[in-house]
Structures are given as structure tokens and as C-alpha cells.
Amino acid sequence: MSLPPGYLDRLRDNISLTDVTSRWVRWDMRKSNPEKGDYWAPCPFHEETTASFHVDDRKGFYYCFGCHAKGDVVSFLKEKRGISFMQAVRQLAFICGMDDELASNDDESHSAEPLNxxxxxxxxxxxxxxxxxxxxxxxxxxxxxxxxxxxxxxxxxxxxxxxxxxxxxxxxxxxxxxxxxxxxxxxxxxxxxxxxxxAATDAVAFSAAKRSLGYNFVRSRNDVIGVMMPFGGRFGQVYDAIKRSCETTPLPAKRADEVWNNSVLINDILELINHSAVVICDLTGRNENVFYELGIAHAWGKPVIPITQNSEDVPFDLRHHRYLTYLNNSEGLGVLENQLSSRLQGLVGEKP
Ligand SMILES: [Zn+2]
The missing domain is CATH 1.10.533 (Death Domain, Fas)
Known part of the structure; x- marks a missing residue:
């Protein structure tokens, strides 16, 4: 497929190179000058302790004075993730909301084709x-x-x-x-x-829809229990309780950041949802990413178990789904662990 005219320039304007590179580098703030869009860090492409990797955020280009790696946000993502140019464009387009134009231009889509x-x-x-x-x-x-x-x-x-x-x-x-x-x-x-x-054409449209999210369809393995929750300190012990309840089933709990070493992109989350047999979503605090992920899990036909510390956080449209409320203390998490265990065992069975 080809990109609409001027598309790459607009993509570069809409997405910050520093935001994307931040997933892989730790900025040297003594050397950097954020006001000028000037950032320095130890290079993510070669081993070093000094900061010779430079990002010019205004121009959207990076250059390493050690290994001479250079390029823009697309080439950065392509190199770091080992993906194709078009996959990198799609992932970035998805992040900054420019994927509509790609979908309409997508000659890989088979959704309207007759049965082959x-x-x-x-x-x-x-x-x-x-x-x-x-x-x-x-x-x-x-x-x-x-x-x-x-x-x-x-x-x-x-x-x-x-x-x-x-x-x-x-x-x-x-x-x-x-x-x-x-x-x-x-x-x-x-x-x-x-x-x-x-059903046969839907299956094709379904995989086309997955592709338009920048995700290459692969057959679902359904071999993990995906956990969507905000990151951060007070959710650590909640996740521990969730992991213990998953241990009563044959399937392990997986949170996106565990699988992919903290450099989580939306594609990784789509991958996790796709392979999940069940998706647990913690709606506490109405985290927008969790809501988005819950929507995808529903659309892809995954059983979803919403949990929350506060039923006010469950939107009206979701109240008819049986959700679990819990208190984030040791007694409350014990109750959550038991309720979640029996719900999960009902869906995927007990550990043999
Ligand atoms: Zn380098």
C-alpha cells in the first residue's frame, strides 16, 4: 500500500520523538535542554555509559555520536522493535489518531470480498x-x-x-x-x-479490523489471563492478589509491562488481549487506557471480568456486567482473591 501525500510529515509533526524514545532511554538531564527540545541519553543502539545519543525534538531527528545511528521516529521504532517500515508507521498512526486515513487507503483489506x-x-x-x-x-x-x-x-x-x-x-x-x-x-x-x-466472512473482516489497529493478526492462543490495570505502587499488591487467584487455574496472569520489559506500545497490549482466554480489567480511577483495552476485549469476544475499588468507577453501560468490588487492604484483597478464583475457574477450569 502507499501512503497519502504528505502523510509522513504530518505523522512526524503529530508525534513527539522524545515520547517514543523515552520508552528505551533514560535522559541525561544535566546535559539536556528541554526548552530547546534538546535531549541527550546513553545510546539505545550501542553499549555505553556516557550520553552520546542526541534527540532534536523540534526537528524530529536523532543522531548518535558514538555509533552514528540516525533517523526519525519511524526508523527509530522500526530498528528498536525489528518491525517493517509500514508496521512502524501503523503503530505510530494508531497512537496519534491518524490511522483512519490508512484504513481507507488499505488495499490489503479483504472484508468486502466474496468467499474465496x-x-x-x-x-x-x-x-x-x-x-x-x-x-x-x-x-x-x-x-x-x-x-x-x-x-x-x-x-x-x-x-x-x-x-x-x-x-x-x-x-x-x-x-x-x-x-x-x-x-x-x-x-x-x-x-x-x-x-x-x-461467520466465515466475519472472521476475515475481524482479522482486517485487527490489522487496521496496526496489529498483525495471528490465531489466538488463549493461553494466558490478561490483566489490564493502571501501573503504579498501590496497584502492585492488587496485581499480586490477581496472580494468586490465577494460580488456582491452569493459566498464568500476564500484565503488559511484564511481557515486554516496560517498553509497552499499544501493539503489545493488542497482542496480549488477542492471546488472553480471559481479560481482567481494573476500572479503579477510571483509567482511560484500561477502558480502551476493555472495549477491545469486548469487541474481540473475550470474557471480561471488571474489578474496581469503587462501583462509581463502573460506567453505566457496563453495570450489567458482573463486576467485583474490593477494598485495597489485606482483608479486602483476600476476599477479591477468593471471588476471582471461583470466577476464573468457572471460565477456564481448575489447576489440575
Ligand atoms: Zn549509538
Missing amino acids: LLQLKDLIVENFDQENFLEIGVLSGWTNQIRNHSRLLRSLSWRDPDYPGNVLDLITRMDDAGDGSIEKLRTYIEEKFSIEAQ
Whole structure:
């Protein structure tokens, strides 16, 4: 895909290079001069104890006088995270709210496309019986090819392991024939198995939606319990209680900052939500990031357990979700631990 004209310049204007680099460096404030947008730190690209890495925040460029690393906010993120140029652009666009333009320009999106051959094959294998094949034969004029296919109907009736391959063989022939038969098959499936077909297209739209957030879709592992909460001292003991309740289940608790060494970007959080079997969100203090993450978890169909120290912090729209209130003291956290354990065990089972 290509970027809209002038897009990179606007992106650089909208995002502070210092904000992004701050995730990896500790500024030398004796040498830096924030009023002039002048920042110095030990270099994140080579080992050193002195501060030879310079950021000119006004111009949006960095340069290291030790290893000569240089570039802008996009190249910085690309290098530090080992991602592609476009992935870096997408992550930054997402952070500063410029991702709308990218989405409309996104020629990788497949959400509006008709069912492809592999989706058709899966839908047929899951849903078709002999009668469906004969109906397709009548509608498409392929009755002879279907009846005379050496293995298709026989492997269907015996559910032989070569059945999916025979289905694919038939539909690729229909596609190659260019006689309109594949379109008739597609229409037939979309009408006859509309719910199943919708689910297949939704799955594609869903992964396109994930991509438009700057996140490369991977199949969910559902092997952790994601914890979304504000960072900071008084939440440390809350997280300890949450971890203990997760220990009564087969799955470990994970908080974004644990997985990614404090350099958390939104992409990491999306990754964590995607792989979570359950997401616990602490709404205490109405932290905006936690609310945002809760919204994504809901949209992606994850079971969410909201917890809070104050039910006033639960927005009206979420009150119908069963949330847990707790007190942040040793007695209150003990109660939270027990309630959370039984809720989690109900969702993912007990530790064997
Ligand atoms: Zn360097």
C-alpha cells in the first residue's frame, strides 16, 4: 500500500520523538535542554555509559555520536522493535489518531470480498450432504461432472480422509471452467448456509479490523489471563492478589509491562488481549487506557471480568456486567482473591 501525500510529515509533526524514545532511554538531564527540545541519553543502539545519543525534538531527528545511528521516529521504532517500515508507521498512526486515513487507503483489506475457494471448500466440507451436491449440479449444469467424479460422492458418504481434497478438486475445476458455475455455487452457499457463510466472512473482516489497529493478526492462543490495570505502587499488591487467584487455574496472569520489559506500545497490549482466554480489567480511577483495552476485549469476544475499588468507577453501560468490588487492604484483597478464583475457574477450569 502507499501512503497519502504528505502523510509522513504530518505523522512526524503529530508525534513527539522524545515520547517514543523515552520508552528505551533514560535522559541525561544535566546535559539536556528541554526548552530547546534538546535531549541527550546513553545510546539505545550501542553499549555505553556516557550520553552520546542526541534527540532534536523540534526537528524530529536523532543522531548518535558514538555509533552514528540516525533517523526519525519511524526508523527509530522500526530498528528498536525489528518491525517493517509500514508496521512502524501503523503503530505510530494508531497512537496519534491518524490511522483512519490508512484504513481507507488499505488495499490489503479483504472484508468486502466474496468467499474465496478455501472458504468455500471449508463450508462445503462442514455442511454439504449428497443432496446439496445434486442441487448444485442442477443449478450449475455440472451434474455429470459431480456424479462421475471418481471419488467425490463416495468419499463423502464414507467420510474418507481424501474428501476435503476431492471437494477442492471439484471447485477449482469449476473456477477454471469460467462458465459461471463457481458463482452459482457461491450464491447457493451464501443463501443456503447464510449463517455459516457470514461467520466465515466475519472472521476475515475481524482479522482486517485487527490489522487496521496496526496489529498483525495471528490465531489466538488463549493461553494466558490478561490483566489490564493502571501501573503504579498501590496497584502492585492488587496485581499480586490477581496472580494468586490465577494460580488456582491452569493459566498464568500476564500484565503488559511484564511481557515486554516496560517498553509497552499499544501493539503489545493488542497482542496480549488477542492471546488472553480471559481479560481482567481494573476500572479503579477510571483509567482511560484500561477502558480502551476493555472495549477491545469486548469487541474481540473475550470474557471480561471488571474489578474496581469503587462501583462509581463502573460506567453505566457496563453495570450489567458482573463486576467485583474490593477494598485495597489485606482483608479486602483476600476476599477479591477468593471471588476471582471461583470466577476464573468457572471460565477456564481448575489447576489440575
Ligand atoms: Zn549509538
